[in-house]
Amino acid sequence: MATLTQPRAHTRAPVAVRRPALRHLGPNWYAAVMGTAIVANAGTGLPFHVPGLPIVWALSLALLVVLLVARAGHWLHHRDQARTHLLDPTVAPFYGCMSMAFLAVGIGSLSVGADLIGESAAVPLAWVLYGVGTVTGLVAAVAVPYLMVARHDVAPGSASPVWLLPVVAPMVSATLGPLLVPHLPAGQAREAMLLGSYAMFGMSLLATLVILPVVFSRLIHRGALPLFLTPTLFLVLGPLGQSTTAVNKLADVAGGAIGAPYANGMGAFAVLYGVPVMGFALMWLALAVAMVVRAARRGMGFAMTWWAFTFPVGTCVTGAEGLARHTQLHAFDWLAVALYVLLVTAWLVAGFHTVRGLVNGKLLAAPVTK
Numbered sequence: 001m002a003t004l005t006q007p008r009a010h011t012r013a014p015v016a017v018r019r020p021a022l023r024h025l026g027p028n029w030y031a032a033v034m035g036t037a038i039v040a041n042a043g044t045g046l047p048f049h050v051p052g053l054p055i056v057w058a059l060s061l062a063l064l065v066v067l068l069v070a071r072a073g074h075w076l077h078h079r080d081q082a083r084t085h086l087l088d089p090t091v092a093p094f095y096g097c098m099s100m101a102f103l104a105v106g107i108g109s110l111s112v113g114a115d116l117i118g119e120s121a122a123v124p125l126a127w128v129l130y131g132v133g134t135v136t137g138l139v140a141a142v143a144v145p146y147l148m149v150a151r152h153d154v155a156p157g158s159a160s161p162v163w164l165l166p167v168v169a170p171m172v173s174a175t176l177g178p179l180l181v182p183h184l185p186a187g188q189a190r191e192a193m194l195l196g197s198y199a200m201f202g203m204s205l206l207a208t209l210v211i212l213p214v215v216f217s218r219l220i221h222r223g224a225l226p227l228f229l230t231p232t233l234f235l236v237l238g239p240l241g242q243s244t245t246a247v248n249k250l251a252d253v254a255g256g257a258i259g260a261p262y263a264n265g266m267g268a269f270a271v272l273y274g275v276p277v278m279g280f281a282l283m284w285l286a287l288a289v290a291m292v293v294r295a296a297r298r299g300m301g302f303a304m305t306w307w308a309f310t311f312p313v314g315t316c317v318t319g320a321e322g323l324a325r326h327t328q329l330h331a332f333d334w335l336a337v338a339l340y341v342l343l344v345t346a347w348l349v350a351g352f353h354t355v356r357g358l359v360n361g362k363l364l365a366a367p368v369t370k
């Protein structure tokens with residue numbers, strides 16, 4: 001005779017069942033932190049006051065903390081999936097977003113956070129975020145391309161703007177570094193930070209110049225990206241706007257960190273480099289918008305790739321603000337305002353759909369395979 005017994009009520013379910021929401025939480029979610037932080041950072045350089053920026057920065061800091069805890073849970077309870085992400089050439093590049101999330105919040109800590117938490121807390125916080133963000137960014141800039149060469153199975157014609165993410169991270173460090181220069185002792189420390197930031201600027205710029213032609217070649221020879229990836233075309237704006245922002249920030253502090261000939265040269269370079277690059281950025285923006293309109297007409301639905309509409313556009317805002325500062329041209333002020341309107345609109349739309357996707361559970365569900 002067989003006896004059937006009911007399972008005990010206190011029996012613990014497997015970890016994957018108890019925490020299913022974390023299993024598919026990838027590194028791409030850091031883009032939401034970046035997109036929120038840049039709204040606060042970019043708003044500080046406009047020709048008029050934008051209310052509420054410290055609150056937006058505080059929201060980005062809170063999102064960063066929550067996401068770090070959630071991602072730690074992902075690695076702790078779903079290590080197999082985390083390793084799968086690292087070995088997936090379409091997901092691994094998003095590890096660059098983690099670094100940029102730290103750095104974007106760090107920039108906001110100095111530009112607007114001090115109004116909320118005080119300078120005595122904002123400066124140490126910025127140093128911590130700079131240190132963590134720079135180290136993780138430099139690791140990602142080397143490790144992800146290494147994995148793509150040595151471990152990933154990259155199909156021919158699969159290049160996408162997502163490949164830019166890990167190599168752009170040092171460019172964001174090159175933007176935060178100058179903001180920390182005045183908080184260092186005069187002399188060797190300031191000069192080292194200035195030139196170290198320039199080195200990261202060059203590292204990121206040259207890597208971008210290697211990858212961008214491959215991406216454009218893929219578009220020409222293979223046609224448009226899949227609908228859900230079409231927003232990633234905006235990622236090309238990231239290194240363009242961020243590099244323009246970086247050289248202008250470096251020029252701002254060069255006079256107090258290095259000799260006059262070099263400081264004057266950096267000021268001239270900020271304009272001579274930034275203006276042509278901003279021109280190319282506007283051309284690419286027009287192309288990307290046209291491609292997004294085309295994809296929308298073909299039924300492009302919401303995905304986390306929509307956050308690509310935020311941070312890259314925000315870097316163009318800060319780049320235009322820097323050029324306005326160094327050229328005194330009002331045209332750059334108005335360009336910054338127009339791009340900021342686009343940024344805030346994109347942030348509100350992406351944020352709304354993200355919250356709705358979290359509430360209904362669709363964004364953290366297992367991807368549908370066809």
